[in-house]
Amino acid sequence: MRIALVGYGKMGKIIDEMATKRGHEIIARLNETPTAETLNRPDVVIEFSHPEAAFNNIKNCLQNRIPVVSGTTGWLAQKNEIEEIALQNNTAFLYGSNFSLGVNLFFALNEKLAAIMNNFKEYTVQLEEIHHVHKKDAPSGTAISLAEGIIQNHAQYDAWKLEETQNHDLGIFAIRQDEVPGTHSVFYRSEVDEIEIRHAAFSRDGFALGAVMAAEWIQGKQGNFSMKDVLHL
Known part of the structure; x- marks a missing residue:
């Protein structure tokens, strides 16, 4: 081409x-x-x-x-x-x-997990993304895609915001650190345990x-x- x-x-x-x-x-x-x-x-x-x-x-x-x-x-x-x-x-x-191939597989896994966790109200969802200090936007586009995947498959949430999860607002923590290419985590937390899925890029x-x-x-x-x-x- x-x-x-x-x-x-x-x-x-x-x-x-x-x-x-x-x-x-x-x-x-x-x-x-x-x-x-x-x-x-x-x-x-x-x-x-x-x-x-x-x-x-x-x-x-x-x-x-x-x-x-x-x-x-x-x-x-x-x-x-x-x-x-x-x-x-x-x-x-x-x-x-x-x-990234891995991130797009991660998107699919995220949507599937959100649909499963929709039935378990004991768990609250929180997103976290970590990127290099040069990244101009926050949260990352990848984090927004993850949030939208959860919102579409989990009845508890109808919007996302750039802070801690509260009520119907799904929270995203955006961290800028050194030269990190991109790490994204989704946490499901209850009073007794936590489930985490995570994708970390090693390079661009x-x-x-x-x-x-x-x-x-x-x-x-x-x-x-x-x-x-x-x-x-």
Whole structure:
């Protein structure tokens, strides 16, 4: 494939290496808002930029009928509008809060456990995420996806908030620490015990591989997708 990278920070550079290893050609490396000229006619765009830039970055690509795989978090209030733009332009958009294979399996496990624990009111749920000190948004997109998976499968909770769980508000603790790539934990606590599921990333390589796999998968498709579609979860 001919791939354009929009957002060429740490993740962009690792995706560059991963895509090249898999035989693809990187034909644009952009840190500015993309245009038809600077994109250089790619087959797909992989977008990992900043929350304040993501909407315009993605919109410009979709309006040029170029499919987009995006991993930028912190901008999701405008996601519905982006999905409509993708449909209007007969192209494809795939958003992932986390492209790691392990994390997406973790998402599926989280939803299954929430459905089971819905029947056991003795337990209160709490989420925790730990990331490197450079991460700009909190909570992480992955933590929000975990919270949404619980809310959809557990009748006790109808919203999430950035603190301790209280009543119907599911709590998320967001911790910024050193150079941690990403650790996410879900705790079910009662007065007598605790159940924990946890995913810890050792490097960003897993995120990059998943993003490239998503770009490979999205070619020739129209519509809005997620990693559940890519991995058949």
